[in-house]
Amino acid sequence: MDVAEKAPVEATFEPLVQIEMEMETFLSNWHHCDQLSTFIARIISHNRTDPVRHANFFSSALNELLEVSFRGGSPDGQIGCAVYRHGRTERVKLTFPCLSRQRQFFSEAVSNTRREDALTHYLDSISTGLTPSRDVVFLDLAINFDAQIRLENSAPPSITLVVDLPLEGVVS
Amino acid sequence: MSTAGLSIPFKAEFDVNSQEFSLSGVVRPRSIDEIAVNISMLKEAIDQVRGVLYINVKRLVQMNNTAFHAFARVVLDACQAKPDIRFVIVTSSVVGWTTRMFGHLNKIEPQITIEVYDSKFYPGQSFVENTSFISILRTQTKMTWRHERTILPRHGMRSGITMADICCGIGDFVVLVQKEFQPARIVALDHSKASLAYARDVAAGFGITDIEYTYGDASEMLLEDNQFDFVSCRHSLQIFNRPDALLAELYRICKPGGRVYITNEKNSHCLGEPRSQSIQWTYNEVAKLFSHFEMDVELGPKSRRYLADAGFEDIVVESFMVTNLDGDAQDFADVIAAWENVYAGEMSVKRGDSSEFIQRFRQGFQDHILAALHPKGYAGWPIWVASGRKPR
Structure with missing residues (x-):
């Protein structure tokens, strides 16, 4: 293989916390998104430079991801949320079952975050829509939280979102 | 969960x-x-x-x-x-x-x-955020700590508690508290990023990793309700133009049954011998100067009323006098010299005072220094300590 085609060396992310829950249980109460994001944010932020503000930022981002899984997930199977850390970045891996048509949607939404006109697209959606599309939620994470988002292969019907959040740099 | x-x-x-x-x-x-x-x-x-x-x-x-x-x-x-x-x-x-x-x-x-x-709620903060003031803040804490380490247990400080130090400044007080009393958790909040950066460096230098320093506005804190057994706020209500609003926030984050601990001055009661009249005139003027910038450095004895109005019970008030005889008299003199620089050198100029006024204003500080260093002199800086319990 040509050197230029090699995949970039993946940094080593250390696991911090992992939570699993029956999807049916998760979907039984909308407030699980808020509760889980607040709870996890507080746990993983305690040894950041500014734990209170890091937790606030992280909770914002994680809540949006959990809300996406709440709206787009299906009740059969488990939702898993794992958080890892490398340097100033936290990585969220969110795995949840969803219908096949949703997979295509997530794939397009994630690739939209890497478009050059992502900000324009984001501003358009704020100025036109009454309610945000899930597409916009990913743009929000990319633009307001400097998130890098990708999809990881996982066995259907599950999908895994991998979101890198360099919040230590943003907060401090 | x-x-x-x-x-x-x-x-x-x-x-x-x-x-x-x-x-x-x-x-x-x-x-x-x-x-x-x-x-x-x-x-x-x-x-x-x-x-x-x-x-x-x-x-x-x-x-x-x-x-x-x-x-x-x-x-x-x-x-x-x-x-x-x-x-x-x-x-x-x-x-x-x-x-x-x-x-x-x-x-x-x-x-x-x-x-x-931004910091418009803290009209006095810009005067003390200058990094050159940091060494003086450390000296002040060293001088007050000699008294507070024995006073604090009477106001609810003990090992194993969760505490917050609001308006922590350079964070040296919580480092001393941690060494002396070993609280289980300490959150230290301030609105000065420069002070917090210094605080984190000092803590790291001492190998202290478990103090949570956080940037925040004391009147609009992100901290949740009813979290802490002990909430301290030292020398800050007096430089805050809305002390009642700040106290309401301290009350909010304090657990029912926990205590809020405040320290404040009454600057006009700073004293010294010899040259007591010159010293007294200057410190009376200090109080007026701060009042011009919406700060009440006479707040100390009013602490009981503020705590009562905020809803606290079992209010305890006491006072102590930091003096030139406590430890190193030169420390005392250095603190007064720093006050002179900020009060007469910056604040008085900003208020538009005449050079004649400023000259007389400075003289009182210099006489206070003389009293501190005089072999038979006595110089004092009184501080009021007060705490109240949040009802269960």
């Missing part, structure tokens, strides 16, 4: 007199139907105001995209329908995501501007 009480309740309010619509707390609705009442309130507010509507999100701790889009939609529509109204969205530098998120609205409609709330 117990998450009871994690979220701060959401509140929307409109004050027609100040033309300010405020959002605070956590708002993460599943659909806009859940916030329909608040959306209607915003629409009604827009209908009532003339000229400018302030939208205050300083205390908005969390807002999901569903709520953001709904509120943004109303404001953006109003920009089209009412081009004569300006919208000023007031965010906080503490809750950084609000500035980023709401900041985009200005790119869509120039009628919407964003103001990041």
Whole structure:
């Protein structure tokens, strides 16, 4: 293989916390998104430079991801949320079952975050829509939280979102 | 998993007199139907105001995209329908995501501007944020600690508690507390990034890793209700133009049954011999000078009233005098010299005082230094300590 085609060396992310829950249980109460994001944010932020503000930022981002899984997930199977850390970045891996048509949607939404006109697209959606599309939620994470988002292969019907959040740099 | 009480309740309010619509707390609705009442309130507010509507999100701790889009939609529509109204969205530098998120609205409609709330609640802070003042702050803490280490247990300090030090400055007090009393958890908050950076460096230098230093506004804290057994706030109510608002926040984060501990001065009671009259004149003028900048450095003996008005019970008040005989008299003299630099060198000049006044003003500090260093002299700096228990 040509050197230029090699995949970039993946940094080593250390696991911090992992939570699993029956999807049916998760979907039984909308407030699980808020509760889980607040709870996890507080746990993983305690040894950041500014734990209170890091937790606030992280909770914002994680809540949006959990809300996406709440709206787009299906009740059969488990939702898993794992958080890892490398340097100033936290990585969220969110795995949840969803219908096949949703997979295509997530794939397009994630690739939209890497478009050059992502900000324009984001501003358009704020100025036109009454309610945000899930597409916009990913743009929000990319633009307001400097998130890098990708999809990881996982066995259907599950999908895994991998979101890198360099919040230590943003907060401090 | 117990998450009871994690979220701060959401509140929307409109004050027609100040033309300010405020959002605070956590708002993460599943659909806009859940916030329909608040959306209607915003629409009604827009209908009532003339000229400018302030939208205050300083205390908005969390807002999901569903709520953001709904509120943004109303404001953006109003920009089209009412081009004569300006919208000023007031965010906080503490809750950084609000500035980023709401900041985009200005790119869509120039009628919407964003103001990041800054240190205007702390008129005195700029005078003491200068890094040259840091060594003096450390010396002050060293001098007061000799007294406070024995006083603190009478006000609820003990090992194993959770404590917050609000307006922690350079954080040296919590380092001393941690060594002496070993609380289980310490959160130290200040609104000066320079002071916090210094605090983190000092803590790291001592190998201390378990003090949570956080940037925040003491009057609009992100900390949740009823969290701490002990909340300290030293020498800060007196330099805050709304001490009652600050005390209300200290009360809010204190656990029922926990105690809030405050220390404050009464500067006009600084004293010295010889040259007592010159010293007394200068410190009376110090009190007037601070009053000019909306600070009350005479607050010490008023602590009991402030605590009672804030709803505390079992209020304990005592005072102590830091003197030139406590330890190193030169430390005392160095602190007075630093006060002279800031009070006579910066604040008095800023107030527009005459050179004759400033000369006499400086003389009192120099006489206080003379008293401190005089072989038979005595110099004092009185401090009032007060604490109250939050009812269970």
